[in-house]
Amino acid sequence: MPEQYDYKKAGLDLEKYEQTISGIQVHVARTQRPGVIPPPFPPRKGGKGVGGFASLFDLSAAGRYTNPVLVTCTDGVGSKLKIAQLVGKFDTVGIDLVAMSVNDLICTGGEPLSFLDYLAMPKDDPALTAELVKGIADGCLESGCALVGGETAILPDFYAPGDFDLAGFAAGVVERDQLIDGRKIQSGDAVIGLASSGVHSNGYSLVRKVAFEAAGLTVADRVPELGKTVGEELLTPTRLYVKPVRRVLGAFGDAVHGLANITGGGLPDNVGRILPPDKRVHIARSAWSVPPVFGWLQKCGNVADAEMFRVFNMGVGFVVICAPAAADGIVQQLAADGVPAWHIGAVQDGAVGVEMH
Numbered sequence: 141m142p143e144q145y146d147y148k149k150a151g152l153d154l155e156k157y158e159q160t161i162s163g164i165q166v167h168v169a170r171t172q173r174p175g176v177i178p179p180p181f182p183p184r185k186g187g188k189g190v191g192g193f194a195s196l197f198d199l200s201a202a203g204r205y206t207n208p209v210l211v212t213c214t215d216g217v218g219s220k221l222k223i224a225q226l227v228g229k230f231d232t233v234g235i236d237l238v239a240m241s242v243n244d245l246i247c248t249g250g251e252p253l254s255f256l257d258y259l260a261m262p263k264d265d266p267a268l269t270a271e272l273v274k275g276i277a278d279g280c281l282e283s284g285c286a287l288v289g290g291e292t293a294i295l296p297d298f299y300a301p302g303d304f305d306l307a308g309f310a311a312g313v314v315e316r317d318q319l320i321d322g323r324k325i326q327s328g329d330a331v332i333g334l335a336s337s338g339v340h341s342n343g344y345s346l347v348r349k350v351a352f353e354a355a356g357l358t359v360a361d362r363v364p365e366l367g368k369t370v371g372e373e374l375l376t377p378t379r380l381y382v383k384p385v386r387r388v389l390g391a392f393g394d395a396v397h398g399l400a401n402i403t404g405g406g407l408p409d410n411v412g413r414i415l416p417p418d419k420r421v422h423i424a425r426s427a428w429s430v431p432p433v434f435g436w437l438q439k440c441g442n443v444a445d446a447e448m449f450r451v452f453n454m455g456v457g458f459v460v461i462c463a464p465a466a467a468d469g470i471v472q473q474l475a476a477d478g479v480p481a482w483h484i485g486a487v488q489d490g491a492v493g494v495e496m497h
Contacts, residue, residue, distance in 0.1 A: 176198075232275055236340070239341070242255075249399070255311075256290045259292045330486060332474075334385075334479050398460070400459040401458055407496065420492060434455065
């Protein structure tokens with residue numbers, strides 16, 4: 141008699157999937173905010189996901205927008221997930237996931253409203269999923285957006301045991317006449333750098349190469365100059381800039397001419413992408429102290445200065461370009477919100493680009 145096949149034999153356990161969904165309900169629930177339209181019926185046994193086929197949001201509940209523009213972003217955590225696997229700690233990379241999208245979204249001046257995640261793994265793992273979603277919910281709460289849905293893809297033929305991938309999608313809104321796109325940037329504008337929390341979530345292919353291969357370290361090794369283990373340092377979550385930057389926008393309004401999230405490409409690429417074609421930014425590298433983690437990584441891999449600034453944020457995770465008269469006030473506002481910030485440069489006329497000196 142031929143062997144009888146079913147979904148479980150193919151690698152997907154639907155009963156365990158239900159456990160996974162049940163385990164994340166509490167985290168989804170705590171992120172809800174005004175505007176989220178819940179499904180009409182509670183989740184049923186055997187039902188897919190935590191609601192209907194798609195999530196709904198009442199834009200009129202988000203605020204008094206008269207000419208709203210939808211803002212959307214998507215991103216992933218990248219190979220920082222490998223560090224989480226090595227350490228066996230998964231409750232912070234979800235924060236990174238949210239930060240990678242919402243920190244981009246606010247560069248338009250927008251307000252994040254909702255977030256969805258995509259998790260792909262070789263088999264259902266309710267405990268791992270709950271830990272990941274806890275971090276996602278923490279990031280959503282800190283950013284003021286709701287976790288409204290997602291997808292868990294079980295792909296036994298795509299991923300090796302223990303591997304997984306994580307991606308996210310954020311949606312927000314901005315008033316059309318308050319949209320920030322760099323067009324107002326002019327010569328003489330001040331460039332304000334906001335402190336990062338460390339490496340954030342970019343450059344981890346190089347991080348892993350220099351820390352584990354060149355230096356021969358493990359995640360459990362303690363680094364004296366950092367005062368913590370390799371794993372503890374490298375799993376520091378990405379700083380979320382949503383609330384501090386939105387408070388700056390509320391207080392200084394039209395004085396803010398440009399916003400840049402400093403991700404892959406560092407200061408040169410990410411500040412450069414918002415500049416008008418006839419404007420150039422000069423940044424003084426002496427204007428802030430580079431955090432020790434970057435000096436340690438540079439030493440481990442004998443990485444050139446230019447490469448460090450091209451790959452990493454080097455301690456500046458976000459940039460505000462503003463009218464010079466507002467610069468001191470913005471720095472003080474950010475400090476009051478717990479975000480160290482510095483006047484790191486200025487805008488000048490010239491061929492578009494960023495010059496570090």
